[in-house]
Amino acid sequence: MPLPRNDFQHVRTTAYTHTESDHREYGASNALGGQLHAAGPAIRRAENSRGIPADVARQLGYERIAYSDPPHQPFPGDADLTMATHVRVKTKPSKIKGPVKKAKAVKNQPKIGSAAADWSRWPAGTTFRLLSTGQTYRVEDYGWALAGRNTIDLYMPNQHEMNSWGAREEPIQVLHWGSPDDSLKLLLPRQRYKHVRRMVLELQGNEQEAAAMQ
16 A cells, blocks of 8 residues: 655665666666756765665566656756755944845755656655655656555666665655656556556556556
8 A cells, every 4th residue: 555645754765776787778867858866975874774785675576667758857956946044144333324234145955866666656756855864866767666666766876886775664754745647647658568557547546446457
């Protein structure tokens, strides 16, 4: 069953990279027609996360498939997540009358990584933070082994980092939920793939029919 749609969730996470054998055909492209991006460096160590090697995760039945459809990017970009704050700056007394000057300081925006998931559970464009590392990811991909599962696949820039992550149970904070309607529009023309058909059924509210698909 899908996880309850809360802003804080505990999910299974795996990892993938563009140099895997099932992804080389598509290069570093995501299912939205854009480019895959690795997340920025961890803010804190994931000491409480227990992982298993990525190759073992693959043997347990996880693989990923990407698609090379025309570009679709109707979701917020990195610039939409820029955070700003106003800082009061003290000035020396002067004869000029007027309000105290303020300087606008803009914090460094986080580098958002790409992630793959079942779009009927985490719609494309859903942005979340890994609470164990502080890294931010956006759902931009999907895969046949993700359909009908509460698993999120995190993009890594190389196989070493992919294998280091393995498979972990992770607490996440959803910062922005993607649009189910936009996700459905993107998936409708791709229903020749069985796993896409399953996501479409769930997005249309046909959960029982979707669950019956094997």
